[in-house]
Amino acid sequence: MSAKNIVYFDLETQRSFNDVGGSAHKDKMGISVGVTYSTGSGEYRIYGESEVNALVDELVRADLVVGWNHVEFDYPVLQGYTIYDLPNQTVNLDMMLALQELLGFRLKLDAAAKGSLGGEGKTADGLDALRWWQEYKKTGSKEPLMKIAEYCAYDVKVTKCVHEFAVENGHLKYHDRGGQLQEVAVDWK
Template structure:
């Protein structure tokens, strides 16, 4: 009886800096994450409150989720979730490689009060990877999307909180879904072409080599 060879993964230096014998997703180099995850889930969430309304970035667990949207590569479907549906989304996160833009620093921590265990999730964060490659902090998705795709986000994220307060849920879904589509398209472009572009100004873009497959 033949046996399947185990998947070998490469580890970042961060693995050796903690006491866990099991690597976290940030310890695994991107190519290894893609090898051990056949399908990916592009994720974006919108919140019920602004950061300044809950006392700053140390209290993102109090923001509350108004809407979450995702693209599932396994089914090739775009999905939307409200608070009552988040258990289903969390199960998908455990079963896919979660891809997003600042998803490690924002979206996933906001999901923790709803039962998400981040240590169980494999994550590839486009922002974190691009910041490491360019040595530039706080690169905005808008700049990457404009440079790579020639298009960007459909609105300001602050508007999503206002729409929540006025009960305009469909507007939040439409906005969040556009963010997911843009993130998915940037990710797919990088996978297919091994580079993305960052728009620095109207007349200036920077090309960045990536390894997203």
Template sequence: MRDIVYFDLETQKSFSAVGGAKNKAKMGVSVAVTYSTKSEQYCVYGEDQMDALVDQLVRADLVVGWNHIQFDYPVLQGYTIYDLAAQTVNLDMMQYLEAEDKLGFRLKLDSAAKVSLGMGKTADGLDALKWWNAYKKTGDESYMMKIAEYCCFDVKVTKCVHEYGIEHGAVRYEDKGGNPAEVAVDWK
């Protein structure tokens, strides 16, 4: 059976805290989550488990994410010697849409999820940063659980948008005016 691994991570620091987007490897990982079609399980990884995460990504038949090549992989580079973009087989759905120049703007996962699936994201990366800072300040594990739950839901949304695109040959989204629109995709 082919193993498709859906993937997302949350960081410990913002771009401004590390001197800008060129320093993604300094952002640190608070939580990373994968879903494997082979095991049919979600895996939640803490910062001390990045070797296991990288191993799962490198072994996957396909890694699917949303902006993971330009964001998540560079963040992970702080933890591995692998060139993850070169040593994994990937479908970065956002990058796919940008490379095809189908939209003319950067589509957000939340927009595709709302219109394609009828459900949006539960929070955003800034919330995850606030929860991380609250965890570091208080040691309260419930903040880490919030990050893990949010990241798991993002992985689920990523998986569902991918499956929607496979089934329908298109992804629906909100255009710049907030109107429903559709873009063809070939993800089979």
């Protein structure tokens, strides 16, 4: 891989689609935690809502932003905070959208991770993160916020590992709905 700065990215929200009147209102969902991993710095960064401008700056400065459904989900959530047109002012590899184009359906990160990384998958889901956010708002305890950050950071790590597997091998593996291991060729170098 070249020396360019790849930023792997994910975020969790404060509110669900139901809370904001549907998926057309992602900009009203609010960010609870955003996490990046930069190949330039070799570090993970955790951003709270008050640090969204720094998160957006990191994404805009990246040579490539890699995520899983970040163009159609995470960026619209961030649009509630910024004047940047993130999909058009960043260079992106949205692995889910790229695979959807190849396969004709949306693949879950968990399916690609378990297939490609030998059983390693996600540790929780977005509903858990929403529950933890509500717990944080109710109690003021930092512990639920730390759970969100840990979950989100792990998703970034899984996203990074899936991307690196694809770059190294020229393909991804995933389990189809019938549980069979499948393989799809990708050129993400």
